Amino acid sequence: MLAYCIRRLLIAIPTILLLIVACFFLMHFAPGGPFTSERPLPPAVLANIEARYGLDQPLWKQLWDYLYNIVVHFDFGPSFKFKDRDVNDIIAQGFPISLTYGSLSFLVATAVGVSLGIAAAIRHNSWIDYFAVGLGIAAQALPNFIMGPILILTFTLWLGWLPGGGWNGGQWQYLIMPVIALATSYMGSIARITRSSMLEVLNSNFIRTARAKGLPTRTVIWRHALKPTLLPVVSYLGPVFVYVLTGSVFVDIYFSTGGLGQAYVGSALSRDYAVLLGVTILYGALTVIVNLLTDLAYAWFDPKIRY
Amino acid sequence: MSLFSIKDLSVRFNTPDGVVEAVKGISFDINPGECLGIVGESGSGKSQTFMAAMGLLPPAGHASGSAMLNGKEILNLPVNKLNKIRGDDVGMIFQDPLTALTPHLRIGQQMREVLQVHEGLQGSAARGRCLDWLNRVRIPEAARRLDQYPHELSGGMRQRVMIAMSMLCNPKLLIADEPTTALDVTVQADILDLMVRLQKDEGTAIALITHDMGVVARMCDRIQVMRMGQFVEAGETRDIFRAPQHEYTRTLLDAMPRIDAGDAPKALEKDDEPLLKVDNVQVHFPIHVSGGLFGRKVPLKAVDGVSFDIRKGETLGVVGESGCGKSTLARAVLQLIEPSGGNVSWLGHPIVGLKRAELNKYRKDLQIVFQDPLASLDPRMTISASIAEPLKTYRPDLTERERKDMVAAMMERVGLNANMINRYPHELSGGQNQRVGIARAMINKPKLIICDEAVSALDVSIQAQIVELLRELQQEFGLSMIFISHDLSVVRAVSNRIMVLYLGRIVELGDGEVICSDPIHPYTKSLISAVPIPDPDVERSRQRLKLPGELPSPMDPKAALRFLPSRLSTGEHDYVPQLSEVKPDHFVAEHDPLETLMAGT
Numbered sequence: 001m002l003a004y005c006i007r008r009l010l011i012a013i014p015t016i017l018l019l020i021v022a023c024f025f026l027m028h029f030a031p032g033g034p035f036t037s038e039r040p041l042p043p044a045v046l047a048n049i050e051a052r053y054g055l056d057q058p059l060w061k062q063l064w065d066y067l068y069n070i071v072v073h074f075d076f077g078p079s080f081k082f083k084d085r086d087v088n089d090i091i092a093q094g095f096p097i098s099l100t101y102g103s104l105s106f107l108v109a110t111a112v113g114v115s116l117g118i119a120a121a122i123r124h125n126s127w128i129d130y131f132a133v134g135l136g137i138a139a140q141a142l143p144n145f146i147m148g149p150i151l152i153l154t155f156t157l158w159l160g161w162l163p164g165g166g167w168n169g170g171q172w173q174y175l176i177m178p179v180i181a182l183a184t185s186y187m188g189s190i191a192r193i194t195r196s197s198m199l200e201v202l203n204s205n206f207i208r209t210a211r212a213k214g215l216p217t218r219t220v221i222w223r224h225a226l227k228p229t230l231l232p233v234v235s236y237l238g239p240v241f242v243y244v245l246t247g248s249v250f251v252d253i254y255f256s257t258g259g260l261g262q263a264y265v266g267s268a269l270s271r272d273y274a275v276l277l278g279v280t281i282l283y284g285a286l287t288v289i290v291n292l293l294t295d296l297a298y299a300w301f302d303p304k305i306r307y
Numbered sequence: 308m309s310l311f312s313i314k315d316l317s318v319r320f321n322t323p324d325g326v327v328e329a330v331k332g333i334s335f336d337i338n339p340g341e342c343l344g345i346v347g348e349s350g351s352g353k354s355q356t357f358m359a360a361m362g363l364l365p366p367a368g369h370a371s372g373s374a375m376l377n378g379k380e381i382l383n384l385p386v387n388k389l390n391k392i393r394g395d396d397v398g399m400i401f402q403d404p405l406t407a408l409t410p411h412l413r414i415g416q417q418m419r420e421v422l423q424v425h426e427g428l429q430g431s432a433a434r435g436r437c438l439d440w441l442n443r444v445r446i447p448e449a450a451r452r453l454d455q456y457p458h459e460l461s462g463g464m465r466q467r468v469m470i471a472m473s474m475l476c477n478p479k480l481l482i483a484d485e486p487t488t489a490l491d492v493t494v495q496a497d498i499l500d501l502m503v504r505l506q507k508d509e510g511t512a513i514a515l516i517t518h519d520m521g522v523v524a525r526m527c528d529r530i531q532v533m534r535m536g537q538f539v540e541a542g543e544t545r546d547i548f549r550a551p552q553h554e555y556t557r558t559l560l561d562a563m564p565r566i567d568a569g570d571a572p573k574a575l576e577k578d579d580e581p582l583l584k585v586d587n588v589q590v591h592f593p594i595h596v597s598g599g600l601f602g603r604k605v606p607l608k609a610v611d612g613v614s615f616d617i618r619k620g621e622t623l624g625v626v627g628e629s630g631c632g633k634s635t636l637a638r639a640v641l642q643l644i645e646p647s648g649g650n651v652s653w654l655g656h657p658i659v660g661l662k663r664a665e666l667n668k669y670r671k672d673l674q675i676v677f678q679d680p681l682a683s684l685d686p687r688m689t690i691s692a693s694i695a696e697p698l699k700t701y702r703p704d705l706t707e708r709e710r711k712d713m714v715a716a717m718m719e720r721v722g723l724n725a726n727m728i729n730r731y732p733h734e735l736s737g738g739q740n741q742r743v744g745i746a747r748a749m750i751n752k753p754k755l756i757i758c759d760e761a762v763s764a765l766d767v768s769i770q771a772q773i774v775e776l777l778r779e780l781q782q783e784f785g786l787s788m789i790f791i792s793h794d795l796s797v798v799r800a801v802s803n804r805i806m807v808l809y810l811g812r813i814v815e816l817g818d819g820e821v822i823c824s825d826p827i828h829p830y831t832k833s834l835i836s837a838v839p840i841p842d843p844d845v846e847r848s849r850q851r852l853k854l855p856g857e858l859p860s861p862m863d864p865k866a867a868l869r870f871l872p873s874r875l876s877t878g879e880h881d882y883v884p885q886l887s888e889v890k891p892d893h894f895v896a897e898h899d900p901l902e903t904l905m906a907g908t
Binding site: 125205208214215223224227228302303304 | 398472
């Protein structure tokens with residue numbers, strides 16, 4: 001198992017390097033640059049600025065310097081757009097915010113989704129089932145950029161219960177709406193996957209055996225059916241976890257939370273190479289780690305899996 | 308007083324197509340300590356009868372009538388009352404031991420919870436009782452099994468665990484629903500022996516649900532023959548086997564092939580040039596095992612040096628237990644998987660390693676019929692389109708009209724109605740689908756057909772029809788067949804010669820009748836003696852040759868020399884037992900004398 005983890009982490013290094021190289025070239029091949037604007041700068045000024053950021057060097061040299069600084073100094077370089085701020089600062093500021101509301105959303109989506117799915121499967125074809133299926137589909141059909149305005153309209157403008165935006169150090173009033181907006185559609189998917197998985201498990205031979213042994217229904221469900229039910233849910237949760245951890249641009253824009261999502265999209269639009277690459281590497285590393293955690297989690301759910 | 312009594316039991320299912328009556332008002336009794344066989348083919352309602360009585364029907368099923376256990380009504384009791392009976396007064400075991408145990412709970416946990424629920428027994432007392440029962444069902448190293456997960460045990464061992472688990476609370480009645488159908492013959496024989504002993508020692512009554520007349524002959528005191536939700540015949544086992552009254556019972560008994568019938572086809576004369584020559588074929592699969600930082604690959608020798616030839620118009624039967632490599636061998640012969648070594652030649656032309664286009668020239672003459680008829684047909688193609696497809700490849704000169712006529716003629720030949728041409732596989736029964744598979748294989752008049760467990764998934768009466776059809780086609784077109792099956796009785800009925808495989812190697816090859824009536828290799832002997840014979844007198848007086856130990860894993864390096872321990876003891880672990888021709892055309896692999904094997908381990 002330890003050997004497996006080390007092996008996986010070793011494989012992650014070339015993966016992330018490949019990711020960096022691919023993104024680096026993709027970005028540089030896209031038309032325009034960080035200092036292109038509608039009103040062109042005087043050529044001398046532009047050349048000065050480009051020299052300051054090393055953009056006048058050949059591409060392979062730029063890539064080499066970039067990788068060298070990361071590996072040796074853990075320095076992702078300065079932002080091209082925001083003077084006096086480098087990528088490490090931007091991530092250090094935005095990521096904790098995204099992490100906070102993202103992991104809360106993840107918990108809410110998982111807890112509510114799984115409970116709803118299980119309740120629906122146990123009471124198959126009853127009103128609970130129909131309610132859960134309906135809610136699941138509705139939630140899935142409401143992406144966060146629809147949920148955002150709806151929530152703000154309801155809780156801020158009509159009811160006046162919650163502040164319409166801002167972060168304020170992550171006070172609970174400021175957290176509620178971003179968390180709900182981000183969690184809803186995942187919750188819907190999780191509920192649907194859990195429900196169909198549980199229905200399948202309840203039809204399987206070992207559940208028939210458990211019933212034939214005279215076990216009470218709650219033992220059959222919690223002891224025998226739950227773990228196999230969650231196996232497909234876990235494989236869905238892995239990517240979701242990465243996605244919500246890194247925040248959402250829509251949430252950041254609607255609720256002015258100042259998370260990493262906004263910085264990411266902003267940097268892509270303004271060709272802020274350093275920020276874009278830095279955040280991409282963060283996503284990549286998180287994906288690798290979460291995938292590893294998901295795979296390790298499988299072994300707990302299914303003893304057949306050995307590493 | 309009878310122990311278990313069913314009166315006027317009906318089971319209905321609400322389906323989207325309306326109400327289906329699976330069981331139509333049946334009545335029977337089971338007396339204490341007896342073994343009652345409920346015999347019937349798939350869809351006869353034999354399982355549903357007991358599922359209904361125990362409240363285990365799926366939600367769409369409804370039961371009416373009466374089911375009495377010890378004089379108390381149990382039909383349609385609420386779940387909490389039924390839970391007092393299930394697992395306590397009535398134990399149940401099911402067909403597929405591989406899926407019947409909860410995969411993520413240890414054997415011990417699954418057994419202990421029965422004692423906890425029914426007797427409030429916990430801790431070391433519970434553990435002791437579980438251990439006791441695992442020993443009584445003869446599981447080797449019982450204490451270690453308690454901490455193992457189901458997937459770490461073989462199919463036969465899992466079925467023993469199921470039996471031990473259902474016997475924990477000393478039930479009065481054990482319901483066994485096709486308990487040995489998914490198992491190899493030798494394992495089946497062990498499990499049946501075990502159940503006979505439990506019946507005798509514990510006085511447990513057994514309700515044995517099965518389609519296999521051979522199993523019935525060995526086990527049952529009385530039989531109820533069931534068909535389409537009703538009993539057609541009931542009585543003492545001996546009487547029914549000797550003089551079946553009902554037409555259907557007779558059909559069932561006639562359809563069962565017997566390994567001692569003595570009417571197998573004779574071996575054909577050797578040709579100068581065999582149709583197909585298989586020379587030292589090997590198929591190795593790399594298996595990943597953990598160890599070191601990156602693990603390592605170890606070859607699993609699924610087929611390990613098999614040589615034989617097929618004569619024109621001959622049927623070669625291939626038998627062996629699961630994991631012996633018989634299906635892999637079939638695929639390697641057809642180049643559906645590339646052999647890791649060795650040669651296959653067709654009419655003198657080597658066909659190993661040919662390019663796809665060249666190979667296709669030979670494929671016309673080499674066809675295969677697979678085990679699962681429904682899964683091996685494209686669900687989105689009508690059956691006539693499936694049958695016509697090989698024609699499109701090999702006879703592009705045909706017009707649409709001619710092709711249609713040929714398909715129609717072939718469908719008629721294999722016994723499919725002309726009005727079925729536009730049906731899809733899911734609209735047909737298993738037997739009909741297998742006819743489609745045969746028609747598809749036959750449409751180009753091949754010279755060799757490989758039947759890979761082609762009749763194993765079918766009911767006995769259908770199985771007999773398909774075997775008959777294959778025989779007729781063979782006569783008519785003079786084709787050769789490789790007939791692969793785990794069912795020795797069927798193989799014997801169709802094969803001129805039989806080849807017995809054990810872990811990827813031939814142990815015996817010879818005339819079919821000789822192999823079945825006078826086998827030489829200990830493994831063949833134990834296989835033949837484990838095949839149940841559908842005749843209660845013969846079956847119960849037969850001596851079984853039981854080799855020590857379970858069927859070993861192909862990954863076990865010592866397994867290959869199980870019949871040659873003398874070489875193992877001298878350290879020659881890589882020794883390959885040689886085949887020798889003991890009589891003309893009868894090859895037997897080198898082995899130690901039987902007495903030595905029985906004495907060892």
